[in-house]
Amino acid sequence: MRLNASVALCLLTSAANALPQPQQPAATATLPSEPASDTAAASSQLDELSKYAQSLANSSLTSSKRAACNIANVAIRREWGSLSNKERKAYTDAVLCLQAKKARYPTSIFPGVRSRFDDFVGTHINQTTFIHYTGTFLAWHRYFTYEYEQSLRNECGYTGYQPYWDWSKTAASGLTKSPILDGSQFSMSGDGEFVSGKGNVVLGGNGLPDLPLPPGSGGGCVKSGPFKDMKVNLGPVALALTDGTTVSNGDGLGYNPRCLKRDLTDAINQRFANASSVVSLILKNKNIYDFQMVMQGIPGSGSIGVHGGGHYAMGGDPGRDVFTSPGDPLFYLHHGMIDRTWWIWQLLDQKERTGAKGISGTGTFLNTPPSANTTLETPIDLGLAAGTVVKMKDLMSTTAGPFCYIYL
């Protein structure tokens, strides 16, 4: 865990994923500066921003194979819809493999873990209050998603990379009509069974105004696709239900097997995580404090940000539980997109946004209880789930540090 702090994480090689030849990055002057409120126009803007980020990342990579991360070995993470059926199935097969593999955590530590997949869920539960609305939020989840991808590759023979869920696409298409959530064998499974008579999920508390969120088109167990038989073993800790209440099972680390529930909610996807939301987040927030707060939703603002937008658009159990949310395999595709959004934002001002000025916040959720500022030297530790103890400075770039990947 904390013992071998310096390990090169990036041993990725795949000629098949080689990028096109480096190009000169487009001048920033040609980039959108004002987010379009029309989602179709914003969608084009997001494409432009993404291409610009790709070209910048590309041009910063050397073609020398002596470099740890170079143009020939850089991993490319792709949007789910751009994968072939074979690639999609390879991914979900690897997730199922992880769910069938023995846990590293002993049950004396996390009593409810039953698989390697659960090692990640338990680690997230255990650290929830230290990794959301903190200085570590984006970097921690970058590392977590990366190590999950590495486990799929190294322990389950997956040869691809972490795909992502582009919320702006599902906001336009509808969740259940998207290749990612259509419930087919080549999807991430679909909606839960329809449950009638649901009320709102209600966020808020602590004197903040209530924020009611509508229920979705499912609500029950997921019945088709690769994850129709999976068991959620851990949690809940703070699961918001559609009767406005919140339930827990103590610290959520006990064994509590149940089906995977989803309640896909287009209204939430379309309200908080459409193309305009993403482009606005990237363009309007010039410092990391604003960027990560708007992304997570400023408490009391009435917005849950694109981060909350993705989570609550999944809905269900554990989708609506900030602690247990990695218990839905879609979590990692969602956080792929969170990471991609940060990656684009970072590349727009690489120098400022990948160094010390790219960090803001402390070690505790909304600084409650008050704690020390997160710095480049703050260690990040995923416990027995995976990886070694690294520092924030190792996580600020996807190509300059131990990581070696970009987004297409």
Next chain:
Amino acid sequence: MRLNASVALCLLTSAANALPQPQQPAATATLPSEPASDTAAASSQLDELSKYAQSLANSSLTSSKRAACNIANVAIRREWGSLSNKERKAYTDAVLCLQAKKARYPTSIFPGVRSRFDDFVGTHINQTTFIHYTGTFLAWHRYFTYEYEQSLRNECGYTGYQPYWDWSKTAASGLTKSPILDGSQFSMSGDGEFVSGKGNVVLGGNGLPDLPLPPGSGGGCVKSGPFKDMKVNLGPVALALTDGTTVSNGDGLGYNPRCLKRDLTDAINQRFANASSVVSLILKNKNIYDFQMVMQGIPGSGSIGVHGGGHYAMGGDPGRDVFTSPGDPLFYLHHGMIDRTWWIWQLLDQKERTGAKGISGTGTFLNTPPSANTTLETPIDLGLAAGTVVKMKDLMSTTAGPFCYIYL
């Protein structure tokens, strides 16, 4: 941990500690109802309240030895100053024994643990945001202190019970003049070495007004008494310093050996944890929400309560770190007094205050992030530190459930 939920915790027998014969409890009409603002008068009131609680506890215990907890086997926790030198040394010897014993936590889980004593520190660090300003605060710390006492007894041959630090006595005497902190071989060690030029510790943050707390009469390493050579291995996570800043070492679970520092601060003891503070807390707060909030200090109120009063009166490192505070052995005497104060308060209206109405709050620090309400069924788990998984309902009485102890 979570596997054997029903185990009788109370196997305590000690005829030497038998109580005086049961008496009829004094009528509540004779009890003080208004806290005296004069601390000498309040001190007498506290004695009266304590005696009343003792008589009630006593009268509720049967003399039948068939009962799991009866008049002959009930453990009696005493104030440090009332112990003989031999009893004091037996206690500190047992603590040193625990500090010399092998940890149960593997370093793969808590990399910094080096002893059984550290198992408790690590568990507290790991759960800090789930056990302060939550519905579990009092019960969790009751169980934690109890299991620590049991480890001293069962693993280190200690035959006494957990002593407590009566803050009202040290507020009157001065900390370094008290038997508990005079630095003698029969104390809990004393002040840290004097460090000059210290500024204030500053609490607050998150938009709350700053709450400056004065520095104390030490500040450096503890140099005499039983703990002069001890090493604090874990933390800090949120250590408030006398330059107004807060420092951390990541999640605080890494190995970071250093001396035990104290900065004994009479001004804090006298301001927040004098006899009037204690009596006022007990008499003025009629429901558990108010009682536990005032005890911990309502954020923004300018008060840190008797709970904060004890912690910050210790000062130093780890005394001023809410996460790592059990790294100072005085923690357990402080929480003995916290538990005694709750015990007195509970006995004043036993029926209301040991059942469901005796619980208020959720599973997260100031309900941030929002989580489910704590109930009698909420499980409490001390991890590998000690004990089995119990429920809140097991922890609400010190004599009616698995526990079997009272305070003298």
